[in-house]
Amino acid sequence: MNAKKIVLKLMLIMSCSLIVISCNSGTSVNTTTSALPQVQLILPIDGDTNVGISSPIIVEFKSSVESTEISASLIDLNSNTAYNLTLAANASKTIYTYTPLSALNPNSTYHFVLFQNNNQNSVNASVSSNNSQSSYSNPLISSTYTTQTAYKIFVTNGNYKGNLKTSYSSAVNGADAICNADSANPDTSQYYKAMLSVVSERYACNGDNLCGNNNNFNWVLQPRTSYYNLNSSLIGITNDQSIFDFPLEIAFGLGSSNNVWTGLSTTWGSVDGGDSCKAWTSSSSDNKGRCGRSGQVDPGAISxxxxxxxxxxKLYCVMQPNAVLVSPFAGSITNNLASPITVMFNVVGGVDSTTVTARSFTVRESAIGVTGHNIAGTISSSDNISYTFTPESPLLPGKIYTVYLSASIRSNNGVPISATTQSFMTSSETKLIYLTSNKWWGDLLKSAQKAGSTATTGVGGADFLCQQDSQCPAGKTCKAIISDDKNRVACINSSESSIKLCGAGYSVDWILSPNTTYVNTTGAIIGTTNSSGIFNFLLGYQFNSAISSGGKAWTGLFPSWTSDKEITCERWTVGDDGVNQLVGMIGYADQINYKSIFAGANNSGGCSQYNKKDAVGGKYCYNQVDGQQFIDGCSKRGLYCAVQ
Structure with missing residues (x-):
């Protein structure tokens, strides 16, 4: 392919790609001797409320700790009952997760203590069975917290046609209003929501088996929470994804089995508008709606x-917490240091916005053994339901952030909320992106094989070169931010529209994590990826800091994070000191916009040292045709590498 044809094809692809892609922590800690294992973080922290009854206790150490060095104890202070704990550790033995073997009781206070083992303490195995706290010495850290209330689910007495929206602004608002007004409501002081899926308004999963956390929206079930029927019998305990595993302990309904509108599949996915009465706006016999059966305990209960x-x-109606931390999720460890902090209020009559202030909604930053302080930020809301606290500065790694919502927050009816304290942690290690010290021609596969790699693809070769770079931290895996339009893909072009499809279900072996903050080698924050694991430059996104102060990297990417074989040096398998006219897209490491991955249609890099040979054997690199630049020269380039 000659140079002019390459330029024309690049410009054509470029024009198609420029479419928008749719106080002190209060935790008790022993810091008297450096010989003790040093605890860095713990969740739940001392004073947390509304903790799920199957929530684990997570302890992070500053350095590797053997399980034989520590023991743990968990006591229900209300009943003086000890709980056995299962133990799991990460590969580096710095994060230990203790999970109760049986569910905790709702509305109870629990005391967790972690001890250093000695001759008096029992050795900690995969299950901790000695939970008598008085029998241990050398406590390392402790935390006292309270569990969630006993949430109810009821089936409405009333029956309703498929148009649940009626006169309300949305279908879910209409369905929720039905729940709160229905005669079966056991407690009108509590707020209930309909367990109903509505495209773009409420869903448990964004695809089958992609549920919970960032994959649900306005969902009505809380993670690791017990739910009871009107007879106070346990229906079941939700899993980490905020859904029930089947079979249930007992059916949602009492008595006879009735049809209940749900709009759900048997795996908690959302059905399309054709199976949800046109998103619950139609009462026509020409349309259908997906129903569950209130007397079943298998997946038929929801579909x-x-x-x-x-x-x-009928409808299923689920009791809600007065206030809940929804982003980052309570009890989670987040890599996103740029994320705003969002809480959702669920109160009868709606929350009185004048009571949500900088005094009633605070965020405290703390660490083990360090006095905490409130962080500065602004509070905003667009719907008077979800309120967002936006910190003035990015969050810091390795910290505990505690959200305090005081009882001075009231409903429009003047009723105070239950004071709520919920926490999350930031990962002690941010993820690194760096530009390699070495540079290569476009044949990354051959370069890697010469260095000892057994890779069989250009992408595999690029990963090997990243791993070998001196900037890859010891003990970590580093991979290349590169695409070849086959073996590694971030986004694809939709066959039905100009919208780019990214993330789970579309990407292939993509190596940037979703909703994760990345830093450069100076420690400066580069930016935070979106839920698809990309920096969405086409929506105006810019880095906080550049990847490097200079240099160029092979990427094979367009601004939309799509790719094309024509800009990948034959999928990174061609390029040396020979002659060819192939090109590979590059990025400029000192740029903070899309040019960091896409230098431009006329700025791709020559894959080899030369792109023209004359009749007498002379070799040349031309970067212009008819006086216009078409490539950014012929030279070796580096790679962007991300720590996994």
Whole structure:
């Protein structure tokens, strides 16, 4: 392919790609001797409320600790009952997760203590069975917290046609209003929401088996939480993904089994508008809505068959916490240091916005053994339901952040919320992106094989070269931020529209993590990826800091994070000191916008040292045709590498 044709194809692809892609922590800690294992973080922290009854206790150490060095104890202070704990550790033995073998009791206070083992303390195995706290010495850290209330689920007495939106602004608002007004509501002082899936308004999963955390939206079930029917019998305990595993302990409903509108698949996915009465806006017999059966304990409880939207069916209604930390999730460890902090209020009559202030909604930064302090930020809300605290500065790694919502926050009816304290941790290690010290021609596969790699693809070769770079931290895996349009892909072009499809289900072996903050080698924050694991430059995103102060890297990427074989040096398998006219897209490491991955249609790099040979054997590199630049010269380039 000659140079002019390459330029024309690049410009054509470029034009198609420039489409927008749719106080002190209060935790008791022993710091008297450096010989003790040093605890860095713990969750739940001392004073946390509304903790899930199957939530684990997570302890992070400053350095590797053997399980034989420590023992743990968990006591229900209300009943003086000890709980056995299972123990799991990460590969580096710095993060230990203790999970109760049986579910905790709702509305109870628990005391967790971690001890250093000595001759008096029992050796900690995979299950800790000695939970008598008085029998241990050398406590390292402790935490006292309270569990969630006993949440109820009821089936409405009333029956309702498929148009649940009626006069409300959305279908979920209409369905929630039905729940709170229905005669089966056991406690009108509590707020209930309909367990109903509505495209773009409420869902448990964004695809089958992609549920919980960032994969749900406005969902009604909390993670690791017990739910009870109107007879106070346990229906079940939700898993980490905020859904029930089947079979349930007992059916949602009492008595006979009734059809209940859900809009759910048997795996908690959302059905399309054709199976949800046109997103619950139609009561026509021409439309259908997915129903569950209230008397079943198998997946049929949420998805049994389709019913005419003109018929009257019931709803499942789920009691909500007054206030809940939804982003980052309570009890989570986040890599996203740029994330705002969001809470959701669920109160009858709505929250009085004048009571949500910098005094009633605070965020405290702390660490083990370090006095905490409130951080500065602004509070905002667009719907008077979800309130967002935006910190003035990025969060810091290796810290505990505690959200305090005081009882001075009231509903529009003047009723105070239950004071809520919930925490999350930031990872002690941010992820690194660096530009390699070495540079190579476009044949990354051959370069890696010459260095001892057994890779069989250009992408595999690039990963090997990243791993060999001196900037890759010891003991870590480093991979290349590169695409070849086959073996590594961030986004693809939709066959039905100009929208780019990115993330789970579309990407291939993509190596940037979603919702994660990355830093450069100076420790400066580069930026935070979105839920698809990319920096969305086409929506105006810019880095906080550049990847490097200079240099160029092979990427094979367009600004939309899509790729094309024509800009990948034959998928990174061609390029040396020979002659060819192949090109590979590069990025400029000192740029903070899309040019960091896409230098431009006329600025790709020559894959080899030369792109032209004359009749007498002379070799040349031309970067212009008819006076116009078409490549950014012929030279070796580096790679962007990300720590995994």
């Amino acid at each position: 049994n068959d389709k019913q005419d939207c003109s018929g009257e069916r």
